[in-house]
Amino acid sequence: MKILHIMSIILLLSACNQPVTKSGEAPRPQKKADYAIVIHGGAGTITRANMTPQLDSTYRATMNAVLDQAEKLLHQGSDALDVAESCIIMMEDSPLFNAGKGAVLTHEAKHELDASVMHGASLNAGAVSGVSTVKNPISAARAVLEKSEHVMLSGDGADQFAHSLGLTQVENAYFTTERRKKSLESALRNEQGTGMTSEDEWIDYKFGTVGAVVLDKSGDIVAATSTGGMTNKKYGRIGDSPIIGSGTYADNRSCGVSCTGHGEYFIRLSVAHAVSQAMKHGDLSLEEAADLVIHTELQDLGGTGGLIALDSYGNVAMPFNTEGMYRAYLKPGERVVKIYKGE
Numbered sequence: 535m536k537i538l539h540i541m542s543i544i545l546l547l548s549a550c551n552q553p554v555t556k557s558g559e560a561p562r563p564q565k566k567a568d569y570a571i572v573i574h575g576g577a578g579t580i581t582r583a584n585m586t587p588q589l590d591s592t593y594r595a596t597m598n599a600v601l602d603q604a605e606k607l608l609h610q611g612s613d614a615l616d617v618a619e620s621c622i623i624m625m626e627d628s629p630l631f632n633a634g635k636g637a638v639l640t641h642e643a644k645h646e647l648d649a650s651v652m653h654g655a656s657l658n659a660g661a662v663s664g665v666s667t668v669k670n671p672i673s674a675a676r677a678v679l680e681k682s683e684h685v686m687l688s689g690d691g692a693d694q695f696a697h698s699l700g701l702t703q704v705e706n707a708y709f710t711t712e713r714r715k716k717s718l719e720s721a722l723r724n725e726q727g728t729g730m731t732s733e734d735e736w737i738d739y740k741f742g743t744v745g746a747v748v749l750d751k752s753g754d755i756v757a758a759t760s761t762g763g764m765t766n767k768k769y770g771r772i773g774d775s776p777i778i779g780s781g782t783y784a785d786n787r788s789c790g791v792s793c794t795g796h797g798e799y800f801i802r803l804s805v806a807h808a809v810s811q812a813m814k815h816g817d818l819s820l821e822e823a824a825d826l827v828i829h830t831e832l833q834d835l836g837g838t839g840g841l842i843a844l845d846s847y848g849n850v851a852m853p854f855n856t857e858g859m860y861r862a863y864l865k866p867g868e869r870v871v872k873i874y875k876g877e
Contacts, residue, residue, distance in 0.1 A: 567848025569608040570749045570865035573600055573621060575631045576742040577794045577840040580858025582874060590873065593630060597862040597871050600624050604748070605864055614748040614756035615653060615676065622649070622672040622758050625744040629711045631860075632742025634670060637709045637762025639718040645709040647762055648776040649675040650686075654755035654784035661686040661776040667693045669702040672760045675776070677701065686776060709762070721766035743775055745792025747784070747844040755844060757782050757790035757806070764797070773797025779807035786846060788813040789820055794859065795832070795839010803831055809843055820844075824851035 575597065582590075600621050607617045626634025637645045649671035650661035660679025663686060668674045674696040678687055687695055697703055743761040750756075759782045761775040774781035774797035781797070783806035784790035791806035800806075805827055812823035824843050832839070833855050840854025842861060850863045852872075862871040 564847045564849070566753075566846070567749065567865040569751050570844055570848035570850065570863065571601065571604040571608065571617065571621065571746060572842040572844050572850045572852065572863035573597065573604075573625070573744070573746045573861070574792060574794055574840070574842045574852070575625060575744050575860030577838075577854045577856045577859035578742070579856065580860070580873060585873070593860060593873060594871050596625075596628055596630055597860065598869075600746075601862055601864040601869060601871070604746075608748070608750060611751055613752065614750040614754045615651070617750065618651065618746045618748045618756045618758040619672055619676050621746040621748075622744060622760050623670050625746075626670050626672060626760055629713070631744045632762045633744040633760040634762075635709055636711050636714065638714050638742060638765040639710070640763070641722075641766050641768045643718060645706050645762060646767070646770070647671045647709070647760070648772065649758070649760040650776045650778060650782040651675045651679055651756065651758040652778055652782050652784040652790075653679065654757070654786040654790055657785060659685050659778045659782070661778060661782075662692040662696070663688040663772050663776040664770060665689070665692045665696065666706050667703045668696045669704045669708070672758055673701050675758070675760075685778060688772075689770075714762075714765075717765050725766065743781075743792075743794035745782075745794060745842055747790035747792055747842055749790075749844055749846065749848055753786065753846060755784045755786050755790040755846065757784040757792050759792045759794075761794075774800035774805070777801060779804045781806060783807045783810055785810050785814075789823075789843050789845040791824075791841055791843045793839065793841040795841075795854075795856075796837050799832060799835055799837025800839065803827070803835065803837070805832060805841065809841070813845070820849045821851045824853045828853040828855055 629636035646664045648663045652659040660675045662674045745759040747757045759775045780801045781793045788810040809823045840859045843851040852861045858874045
């Protein structure tokens with residue numbers, strides 16, 4: 535029997551008089567976490583077989599460092615927007631991830647970077663797409679949110695806007711690493727029919743992104759996402775990461791979401807917004823809503839990837855349908871860092 539699509543499920547569940555859980559029972563009152571954060575560093579063909587012990591350790595250490603920074607800020611009462619930006623900057627500055635320094639290269643061997651951020655209290659949002667000289671695209675996205683009348687700016691105009699506000703500018707070559715050069719070379723060989731050289735060069739071909747969702751002590755949720763896009767991309771291609779509702783979404787009444795995956799599918803399903811809608815109108819829990827979208831809707835369409843999500847109680851969801859996803863979360867007394875499927 536074909537599985538009903540998400541809107542059909544939402545309409546069906548909305549007819550019920552009380553929320554539905556997997557057990558069929560009304561949910562018990564939840565204890566709210568004082569604060570929480572969940573992060574991701576991309577999803578894809580990430581397995582123990584193609585990861586050296588040293589690289590595994592480096593990724594885990596970097597994610598733990600991000601959590602350390604977040605815990606320090608959240609414990610002292612910093613707001614979610616400041617914490618989300620700070621954590622994304624740490625990942626943009628790390629050459630490990632496909633965002634900022636270490637971003638993948640386009641067909642023309644350049645970098646075109648995307649980022650977005652959304653505040654769950656006001657539903658205000660900011661995004662930039664195709665920037666090439668802003669050191670930290672997430673800061674440019676925040677500037678659009680706070681200092682412009684728009685939601686998204688792109689290309690040279692976005693770079694000019696960031697420059698006018700004094701955001702740090704760099705040469706485009708700053709973002710380049712040897713690993714990304716090899717990935718582009720491999721992609722070009724594959725395009726020409728001469729094959730790839732190694733699997734791990736393709737880990738970030740379609741899936742490389744970083745994201746953070748933060749719940750602060752005031753109860754506000756902020757979601758943020760940043761990416762270098764797709765290796766060997768052409769014609770100014772834009773994925774889901776800078777698109778509010780597709781790659782990023784936050785609403786204090788439901789949840790915050792940051793996505794990573796094959797962006798064309800995430801755009802077509804408005805994945806981040808779909809999770810929020812399933813919670814608000816389908817009375818699903820965070821985990822149920824996130825699983826429905828990733829493991830049913832996205833998978834039925836043929837899309838691959840994952841997401842991180844956080845609700846107003848500090849509940850966390852991190853579903854993905856690939857071999858692995860760099861992911862971690864923290865709340866008072868609890869910390870989890872994972873990479874592979876089955877961890």
